[in-house]
Amino acid sequence: MNKPDMLLLDNQLCFALYSTSLAMTKVYRKALKKLGLTYSQYLVMLILWEKDQQSVSAIGERLFLDSATLTPLLKRMEVANLLARHRAPNDERFVIVSLTAKGKQLKIDAGVVPDELLCATACELDDLMSLKEQLEHLRKQLIKNI
Amino acid sequence: MNKPDMLLLDNQLCFALYSTSLAMTKVYRKALKKLGLTYSQYLVMLILWEKDQQSVSAIGERLFLDSATLTPLLKRMEVANLLARHRAPNDERFVIVSLTAKGKQLKIDAGVVPDELLCATACELDDLMSLKEQLEHLRKQLIKNI
């Protein structure tokens, strides 16, 4: 590719990444509407469904997000009665996030969401798996440069 | 692959997409800091450097964004003296966005940005082009389901 061409929008991987991510979020928005969750909230729920009672920083490490994003997000989820936030008794710097009954219950309804998304991609599983790995590799490289 | 794995994979792909996109934006934030641009603003500049004098909706079609996002963004760029916004004389529904001298000048300094990003990915150009095409294909499928 010629150097001037690199400034062309359509030649940029980064824009494909950015715009596809936004499109994916929109599909999720539709799929998650009946659960009353946003995509970010859904990610937090996935982590807590895997293992309940995690600190804000532990959640943040999984999601690559920090407390500036998570604290307000978790507070909104607390208001929605999906989870509770309490300081850890042994080390009060940590805030432990735990699911409410409603939060646990929601896992059942959420079961169909991945199906819907998979269907929306209209892609072969092998291709998606490959794409996932390429993205994770790219993410690893990019994070080194932040 | 059994069904739970399929569902898990789907979550993982979407998360890989989401988290890699955020990581990419952070690398851009660093690279664009000296230009005084955000990533979204940089995208608008790319479009206008390609072809000056475009309507808000024309820009929106390229970026998959609507006026609710673009109007405030363009206003901030107008305040920063990067561009000007004027109603089209022949059809006053359209707002034509045009580069200022400062906005045109900025293209020169922006020349190094794609190089920096390419370097940050630490990937082969061929791999990135392939990834770009896979993402564009996925985006096309997802957009059908919005």
Add this chain to the structure above:
DNA sequence: TAACATTAAATAGCTTGCAATTAAATAGCG
């Protein structure tokens, strides 16, 4: 133990991105 450093979370202030709605101009059609 007192002073300092580190850590976890919260906060302030900002830009994006979106759904839903509104305002204004133009198109189309009787």
Add this chain to the structure above:
DNA sequence: CGCTATTTAATTGCAAGCTATTTAATGTTA
């Protein structure tokens, strides 16, 4: 022409996500 439909931006109100900073708790060390 006059009425309605369509089109383009703008607006409103919200959730994320970020940088930079602050607060509070815990570690460390002189």
